[in-house]
Amino acid sequence: xxxxxxxxxxxxxxxxxxxxxxxxxxxxxxxxxxxxxxxxxxxxxxxxxxxxxxxxxxxxxxxxxxxxxxxxxxxxxxxxxxxxxxxxxxxxxxxxxxxxxxxxxxxxxxxxxxxxxxxxxxxxxxxxxxxxxxxxxxxxxxxxxxxxxxxxxxxxxxxxxxxxxxxxxxxxxxxxxxxxxxxxxxxxxxxxxxxxxxxxxxxxxxxxxxxxxxxxxxxxxxxxxxxxxxxxxxxxxxxxxxxxxxxxxxxxxxxxxxxxxxxxxxxxxxxxxxxxxxxxxxxxxxxxxxxxxxxxxxxxxxxxxxxxxxxxxxxxxxxxxxxxxxxxxxxxxxxxxxxx
Amino acid sequence: xxxxxxxxxxxxxxxxxxxxxxxxxxxxxxxxxxxxxxxxxxxxxxxxxxxxxxxxxxxxxxxxxxxxxxxxxxxxxxxxxxxxxxxxxxxxxxxxxxxxxxxxxxxxxxxxxxxxxxxxxxxxxxxxxxxxxxxxxxxxxxxxxxxxxxxxxxxxxxxxxxxxxxxxxxxxxxxxxxxxxxxxxxxxxxxxxxxxxxxxxxxxxxxxxxxxxxxxxxxxxxxxxxxxxxxxxxxxxxxxxxxxxxxxxxxxxxxxxxxxxxxxxxxxxxxxxxxxxxxxxxxxxxxxxxxx
Numbered sequence: 001x002x003x004x005x006x007x008x009x010x011x012x013x014x015x016x017x018x019x020x021x022x023x024x025x026x027x028x029x030x031x032x033x034x035x036x037x038x039x040x041x042x043x044x045x046x047x048x049x050x051x052x053x054x055x056x057x058x059x060x061x062x063x064x065x066x067x068x069x070x071x072x073x074x075x076x077x078x079x080x081x082x083x084x085x086x087x088x089x090x091x092x093x094x095x096x097x098x099x100x101x102x103x104x105x106x107x108x109x110x111x112x113x114x115x116x117x118x119x120x121x122x123x124x125x126x127x128x129x130x131x132x133x134x135x136x137x138x139x140x141x142x143x144x145x146x147x148x149x150x151x152x153x154x155x156x157x158x159x160x161x162x163x164x165x166x167x168x169x170x171x172x173x174x175x176x177x178x179x180x181x182x183x184x185x186x187x188x189x190x191x192x193x194x195x196x197x198x199x200x201x202x203x204x205x206x207x208x209x210x211x212x213x214x215x216x217x218x219x220x221x222x223x224x225x226x227x228x229x230x231x232x233x234x235x236x237x238x239x240x241x242x243x244x245x246x247x248x249x250x251x252x253x254x255x256x257x258x259x260x261x262x263x264x265x266x267x268x269x270x271x272x273x274x275x276x277x278x279x280x281x282x283x284x285x286x287x288x289x290x291x292x293x294x295x296x297x298x299x300x301x302x303x304x305x306x307x308x309x310x311x312x313x314x315x316x317x318x319x320x321x322x323x324x325x326x327x328x329x330x331x332x333x334x335x336x337x338x339x340x
Numbered sequence: 341x342x343x344x345x346x347x348x349x350x351x352x353x354x355x356x357x358x359x360x361x362x363x364x365x366x367x368x369x370x371x372x373x374x375x376x377x378x379x380x381x382x383x384x385x386x387x388x389x390x391x392x393x394x395x396x397x398x399x400x401x402x403x404x405x406x407x408x409x410x411x412x413x414x415x416x417x418x419x420x421x422x423x424x425x426x427x428x429x430x431x432x433x434x435x436x437x438x439x440x441x442x443x444x445x446x447x448x449x450x451x452x453x454x455x456x457x458x459x460x461x462x463x464x465x466x467x468x469x470x471x472x473x474x475x476x477x478x479x480x481x482x483x484x485x486x487x488x489x490x491x492x493x494x495x496x497x498x499x500x501x502x503x504x505x506x507x508x509x510x511x512x513x514x515x516x517x518x519x520x521x522x523x524x525x526x527x528x529x530x531x532x533x534x535x536x537x538x539x540x541x542x543x544x545x546x547x548x549x550x551x552x553x554x555x556x557x558x559x560x561x562x563x564x565x566x567x568x569x570x571x572x573x574x575x576x577x578x579x580x581x582x583x584x585x586x587x588x589x590x591x592x593x594x595x596x597x598x599x600x601x602x603x604x605x606x607x608x609x610x611x612x613x614x615x616x617x618x619x620x621x622x623x624x625x626x627x628x629x630x631x632x
Contacts, residue, residue, distance in 0.1 A: 075433050122611070126618045129432060132376060133569060137610040140562065144607065148600040258558070262440055269437060299452060305444030312438050313426050 028191050035183045049175045053247045054291060056182035057240050059283035062267040063193040063276055064236020069265060070274040071202065072229035073209035077261040078119060078135035079237050081142040084256035086112035086241030088146065088153055091161040091251045101165045101246075108245070109238030115142075116234020120227035131226070139261060146253035158252030161245055173246070182243055186280065189236060193276040196232060205229050206274065263290060266308060272320025282319050346474050348591040354480035355549075356587020357487040361542040362564025363571065363579035364491055365535030368498075371511040371574040372531040375424060375435045379443040380539055381561020385554065386446055387412050387540025388547035389454055392461055401462060409540040416536025417529035425528070443557070450554040463548030483545045490541055491580045494534060498576060507531050511574070559603060563590075566606040570613050572620030581621060585609075 043052050065079045090108035093099040099107070119138055123131045146153050153159065165172045172181055196202045208215040208225035215222045245251065263286065271282035290304060315322060362380060369377045390411050394404035419442055427435040465482035468475050498504035510517045510524045510531075517524050542560070550556060564579075567586050571578025590605045613620060 069433070073431060073433065075436060122614055126614060129374070129376075130614065130618065132436070133565075133610060134614055136562070136565075137607045137614070140607040141604065141611070144601065144604045148598065265437060265440075269433075299448070301444060302448040302452065305441045305448060308441030308444065309423055309438050312434050312441070313423070316427075316430055316434060 024191060024194060028187050032184060032187050035187070036180055039179050039183060043179065046175060049179050050247075051288065051291065052179055053175075053182050053243070055284045055287045056186045057244050057247065058264065058267060058287045059186050059280045060189050060243060061237050061240035062264050062271070062279050062283050063189050064233040064240070065264045066193065066233075066268050066271065066274065066276060066279045067196065067202075067205065067236070068229050068233035070268050070271070070279070071197065071206045071209055072226055074123065074131040074226060074229065075129070075265070076119070076131060076135040076230075076233070077258065077265070078116070078139040078142075079233070079264045080256045080258070080260035081139035082112045082116050082234050082237040083241040083244060083260075084142060084146060084251075084253070085115045086238035087245045087251050087256075088159075090242055090245050091159055092152065094163070094245075095159060095161050101163065105242040108242050109235060112238030112241060113231055113234040116237065117227065117231045119234075120230025123230070124223045124227050139258065143253060143257065146256070153253075154251075156253060158250055161249050161251060163246055163249050165246070178247055182247070185239065185243055189239065190276050190280055193236070193279075197274070197276060201225075201228060263287075266311075270311065270318045272318035272324075275318075275320035278318060278320030278323070285319070343474055344595065345592070347476070348595060349588050350476055350484075351480050352588035352591030353584055354483040354587070355546075355591065356567075356584035357484050357491070357580075358542045358546045358583070359560075359563045359567045359587055360580035360583025361487050361491055361538045361545075362560060363567030363583050364494060364576050365538040365542075366565055366568040367571070367574050367576050367579045368494075368507075368531050368535045368538075370568070372507055372528055373420075373424065373428065373435070374432060375439065376565075377535070378436065378439040378561065379419070379446060380535070380564060381557030381559070382443045382446040382450075383412055383416060383536050383539035383557075384543040384546070384560050384564075385450060385552070385557040386415070387543025388461060388552045389450055389459075389543075390540065391544050391547065392454075392459060392552065395462065401464060405464075405541070405544040408544060409537045412540035412543075413533040413537040416539075417533040419536075420529045420532035425525075447554050447557065454554070456554060458551040458553040461547040461552055479548065487541065487545060488580075490538070491576075494538065495576050495580075497534075503527065503530065563606050566610045566613075570609055570620055572622040575620065575622040578620055578622035 039052060043049055061079055061083055065076060068074050068076045068079075086108035088108075089111040090104045093104040093107055094101060115138065119131070119134050122134045126134075147156050149155070163173050171177065197206075204215070204220045205225045205228060207218065207220055208222035209229075212222045215225070244255070248255070267282045267286045268279060270286055271279035289307075311318075317324070362384060365383070366377060366380055369375060369380075387408050390408035391401075391404050394407045395401060397404075399407065423438050423442060424435045427438055463479055464486075465477075465479040467478045469478055469481070470476075498507060506517070506522045506527050507530070509520060509522055510527050514524060542564075546560070563586060564583065567583035568574075568579045570582030570585060571580070586606055586609055589609065590602055593605050594602050
């Protein structure tokens with residue numbers, strides 16, 4: 001038996017990881033089938049389909065933010081702006097230069113990754129809690145460019161993006177098809193995020209976030225990990241931007257403002273800081289609440305703000321922490337009931 | 341051309357003095373608790389609205405402004421005591437996110453009680469002074485004098501008084517403060533109250549220039565924030581100087597660049613400071629900068 005395999009079996013954490021890896025792809029396929037059936041049966045109206053796609057977009061962006069904020073503990077408020085970079089790059093390539101959609105999408109994701117990597121590069125030179133300042137100025141600069149770069153971005157009026165995509169003769173731009181495409185993208189994203197989380201790099205990122213000095217003493221460069229986290233997070237935001245362009249087919253600066261960035265941060269907190277599954281569930285709950293009934297009344301935003309504060313004070317571990325607590329309670333009760 | 345330049349430098353300095361007041365509040369709160377207070381901009385707005393409310397209760401303008409400063413200071417202290425204090429033990433992200441929540445709450449409370457429409461606020465100063473062909477609004481001079489006086493007064497307070505010394509010790513090291521018997525649990529709300537008072541004064545002074553609207557806090561907050569970072573996050577005189585620099589840079593930039601890019605000056609300064617000199621003008625490299 002080779003040394004690496006030995007390690008995997010003998011160390012408790014490594015064992016856990018090996019077990020996870022075996023069932024994750026199967027789980028992904030099962031989730032896709034169940035999700036597709038649920039969407040087909042229960043989500044039929046146009047409004048419900050749009051809500052589902054909004055949830056998918058936020059889930060993808062939040063999965064990326066989860067690497068930056070949940071794992072590396074860097075507070076980023078540029079995630080929405082990074083999404084905008086990807087969406088606009090793709091939109092401009094398609095609308096003005098008639099580039100084939102998948103190629104434009106790849107270019108969008110690449111552009112988003114580069115912008116986010118820039119934030120990581122600046123942050124690499126300074127202390128971690130300055131990350132919020134770096135992302136604030138990047139987000140502000142991008143927002144200003146979107147509004148003032150009239151000729152390129154369409155300014156405050158935004159731009160229309162004609163989307164055409166077909167696979168095996170099947171039109172993928174109808175709402176029915178896009179919902180399934182979105183579901184597949186989220187599940188692939190979830191799979192990647194979970195794999196990254198339990199990989200060697202993921203552990204290093206989490207360690208760099210938890211304790212800089214401990215990371216250094218383990219031979220992990222925290223600064224390098226901040227950069228890696230920024231790159232990974234930016235790529236996820238890029239994919240979210242691509243899905244956004246395909247779904248909405250209209251890009252305006254107001255969709256990528258600070259509110260959206262804060263919503264994503266909130267999703268990660270509710271999801272339990274570092275748990276991909278928690279983040280996807282939180283994306284569904286928070287997106288539904290913030291776009292659904294909270295928009296109905298004028299006191300909605302007030303409830304939203306109060307909710308953030310209460311959540312932080314009362315339930316700091318988020319949904320994942322709550323679920324973990326319930327799981328622990330039930331297993332202990334169960335073990336007490338079992339005859340020994 | 342020189343005349344226009346001088347005029348815009350003076351009006352920029354007035355705006356900058358206000359950014360300096362906001363940044364000073366940021367710095368004070370940041371140094372004592374390490375929390376970046378995202379609600380600072382909304383406290384500025386709140387100060388303006390409170391003044392308007394007190395004026396509506398037939399108080400003279402000066403008294404209304406003072407009452408508004410006291411109210412906002414009290415609310416800020418309450419914020420620290422009730423919301424932020426339980427969160428210090430957790431990761432730093434929690435209190436910062438909580439201030440974001442508080443900012444949303446304040447903005448929407450204003451929207452519910454005062455309505456979303458912009459409101460006109462009476463100013464302290466009126467008229468124009470002309471000297472050597474240069475026209476200066478009296479309001480600009482007034483803003484500059486008042487905010488400089490209050491800002492430097494606060495710096496002196498932190499420098500000279502026992503309460504100020506206590507805050508500096510708490511800012512330097514919480515454990516040492518505890519060993520010396522300094523009541524950090526009472527000084528932290530006091531520091532936040534001062535920061536809220538500075539924000540409210542900024543609101544009182546800037547409201548007549550901008551007209552008051554619930555969402556005006558964000559851009560003011562960002563400018564104040566940049567002022568604080570430029571001066572070295574945590575240094576109070578640095579924040580005042582940083583504010584002056586940004587205000588002047590903004591108003592001069594408008595002469596040479598499209599007006600839409602005015603807001604970009606703050607972001608550009610912020611990213612340049614982060615790239616070139618993170619410690620700002622007066623901060624120390626390791627981040628354990630002095631409060632004064």
